[in-house]
């Protein structure tokens with residue numbers, strides 16, 4: 001189907017208006033701890049590590065934008081000022097020491113400027129501080145198991161709950177952690193490689209059979225935080241969400257007491273013990 005120029009223009013204008021409206025609404029729709037419709041930014045941060053990731057992402061974004069615009073301006077200048085019509089007798093200049101030093105040195109300085117916060121962030125992620133509690137996360141086809149070795153050695157399975165909101169993110173048993181406490185995550189896979197990822201916490205770490213990977217987070221906000229398995233692990237890869245509830249110290253202590261009893265006898269626990277038995 002052929003469109004007239006006017007119609008194409010109107011369509012483009014329509015898309016542009018819709019885009020701007022979505023940009024304006026994107027912030028309004030953004031919800032803590034979960035994705036939002038038409039959201040295109042990073043999820044709102046809930047840990048110091050994610051604060052740094054967000055800062056670094058924005059820093060790079062503006063840097064890249066400035067470099068791209070600078071190169072665009074240079075290209076436009078070349079096209080306009082130095083084409084055959086406006087510049088019929090080209091200069092035969094081949095070297096300019098000052099410019100050559102500058103275009104070597106300035107990119108080096110820019111890369112060093114990127115490297116410093118980049119390495120600082122890497123070390124922040126990789127150096128696990130003294131942990132207040134450890135949660136062992138086991139990825140299984142296709143659900144997660146959480147064990148709390150510091151809090152009474154109970155383990156439970158967390159499966160997708162079809163009836164819960166948000167759709168495809170709600171689970172039957174959430175992982176629960178206290179607010180403002182350093183939580184060490186130790187993760188492994190029981191069958192194939194999975195990946196434990198919670199965007200608002202800035203963590204994503206592979207759960208590999210036969211290995212114990214380690215990461216950490218310190219949630220500074222109360223609420224529900226969702227993530228998903230982030231390594232293709234089989235047919236139900238998309239249906240093994242991660243749900244973390246961040247609560248106060250008192251609520252956490254109460255939850256631990258309840259969980260010890262609930263998961264000592266819960267039938268769902270057979271999944272966890274079945275996984276352990278086959279290892």
Ligand SMILES: [Cu+2]
Nearest residue numbers: 194195229233
């Ligand atoms: Cu998986």
